[in-house]
Amino acid sequence: MSVSNQLSIRPRRLRTSPNLRAMVRETSLTVNDFIYPLFVTHGENVRQPISSMPGVYQFSVDQLAGEVKEVAQLGIPAVILFGLPAEKDAIGLENFADDGVVQRAIRAIKQAVPELIVITDVCLCEYTDHGHCGLLNSGGEERPHPTVDEGYVLNDETLDILAEVAISHAQAGADIVAPSGMMDGMVQAIRRGLDACDYSHIPVMSYAVKYASAFYGPFRDAADGAPKFGDRKTHQMDPANVREALREASLDVEEGADFLMVKPGLSYLDVIRVVADHFPELPMVAYNVSGEYSMIKAAAANGWIDERQAVLEALMSFKRAGADLIITYHAKDAAAWLR
Ligand code: PBG
Numbered sequence: 001m002s003v004s005n006q007l008s009i010r011p012r013r014l015r016t017s018p019n020l021r022a023m024v025r026e027t028s029l030t031v032n033d034f035i036y037p038l039f040v041t042h043g044e045n046v047r048q049p050i051s052s053m054p055g056v057y058q059f060s061v062d063q064l065a066g067e068v069k070e071v072a073q074l075g076i077p078a079v080i081l082f083g084l085p086a087e088k089d090a091i092g093l094e095n096f097a098d099d100g101v102v103q104r105a106i107r108a109i110k111q112a113v114p115e116l117i118v119i120t121d122v123c124l125c126e127y128t129d130h131g132h133c134g135l136l137n138s139g140g141e142e143r144p145h146p147t148v149d150e151g152y153v154l155n156d157e158t159l160d161i162l163a164e165v166a167i168s169h170a171q172a173g174a175d176i177v178a179p180s181g182m183m184d185g186m187v188q189a190i191r192r193g194l195d196a197c198d199y200s201h202i203p204v205m206s207y208a209v210k211y212a213s214a215f216y217g218p219f220r221d222a223a224d225g226a227p228k229f230g231d232r233k234t235h236q237m238d239p240a241n242v243r244e245a246l247r248e249a250s251l252d253v254e255e256g257a258d259f260l261m262v263k264p265g266l267s268y269l270d271v272i273r274v275v276a277d278h279f280p281e282l283p284m285v286a287y288n289v290s291g292e293y294s295m296i297k298a299a300a301a302n303g304w305i306d307e308r309q310a311v312l313e314a315l316m317s318f319k320r321a322g323a324d325l326i327i328t329y330h331a332k333d334a335a336a337w338l339r
Contacts, residue, residue: 027320029312031075034220034331035119039222040105041084042063049329052218053262054297056329058084061104065112073118074335078117080327082223083109085127090137091161092127094319096168103172104274110173118167119176119205125130126225133181133235134158153235158183163193167301170199172328178261180207181236187255203258209245212236213266222290236293245271246278253279259325263287266314269321276322288314293329308337 014024017086032331039058041048046060059067068256071079082103085094106118134153158181166177177194179186187206194202212233220226249260260279262272265286276284282295296314300307318326326335 005203012087027194027316029316031335032077033324033326034076035080035327036071036076036328036336037329038330039067039078039082040101042086042101043182044094050222052221053294053329056222058231061083061108062104064108068109068116070139072113072116076331076333076335078119080119080121082121083126084210084224088129092124095127096164103168106172106174117148117175120177122175122177122179127222131225131227134183148243151230159185159189162186162263166190167193167197167262170194176203176205178205181209182210187252187257191256204260206252206257206261207263208249208257209262209275210236211239213264217291218292218294242271242274245275247277249279256273259283259285260284261287264292265290265318266292269317272321272323284322285325286318288326288328
């Protein structure tokens with residue numbers, strides 16, 4: 001007779017009561033793990049619901065003080081900002097303007113809750129009229145890279161702008177900058193730019209491993225950042241690849257990244273695990289993206305799933321996979337449930 005048939009070893013012994021289960025719990029989820037995303041827009045008294053993301057809003061700057069006080073009262077330590085500019089152009093000028101919507105939002109948040117950590121997303125896609133994450137090859141005789149097609153996102157030309165944006169956010173009072181555009185060398189360009197302007201104390205949270213994902217769909221409504229043509233497959237990663245994730249992450253570490261991120265989260269828990277194991281010296285961030293949020297919200301609204309349990313289970317899975325921090329639209333709800 002085998003041991004299991006004798007039933008002398010019974011894992012259920014350790015599950016008999018809530019206290020016993022708490023004693024043997026291997027992973028913890030706390031409010032300190034959360035980073036809450038905020039979308040900021042021009043205008044006054046704006047609190048515009050995003051239809052594809054129930055419970056998420058675009059806020060005008062004057063509405064932020066109230067919102068971030070609530071966030072801080074829940075115990076959430078950090079927010080990440082995304083801006084919707086008044087006007088878009090080929091370069092995205094408002095992205096590094098002193099009176100840009102994100103720069104104004106940073107100042108308003110810092111005034112309302114000085115200790116709240118303000119992270120800013122650093123990318124071009126919400127600011128450019130073409131909706132791409134970098135400057136585009138315009139084609140024609142004088143195009144800088146005649147080997148690539150018109151409409152190709154230019155890498156090195158974009159780096160200077162990313163550095164300008166990061167410096168401008170730091171100047172406005174941001175605590176951490178988070179480049180999300182998957183341009184080669186973006187961490188180094190931003191690090192050098194910040195250091196040259198006396199912002200050597202500002203950490204870079206790199207969206208090091210970002211996949212070309214369908215799960216960003218609702219965000220592109222929220223931030224009005226969908227590409228007007230084409231897709232992002234020439235810079236974001238192929239969902240089939242994981243070796244390449246290590247290559248991306250190790251470059252960012254060499255370039256001076258202070259945090260590594262994997263995005264999206266739920267379909268990429270294996271990638272989080274591998275990157276966390278290979279780079280245990282850096283804090284690991286998982287981005288629980290818009291599509292993942294909206295799927296749970298939709299199922300819950302239909303009565304198909306218990307929202308509270310499903311959200312806490314999904315958030316726990318990021319921690320179990322090796323993430324230290326989770327960017328999530330569920331942060332406020334989860335913080336209240338964890339109290
Ligand atoms: C780019 C950016 C995107 C997201 C965060 N930063 C969109 C994209 O890469 O297309 C998506 C976040 C989400 O889906 O919640 N600035």
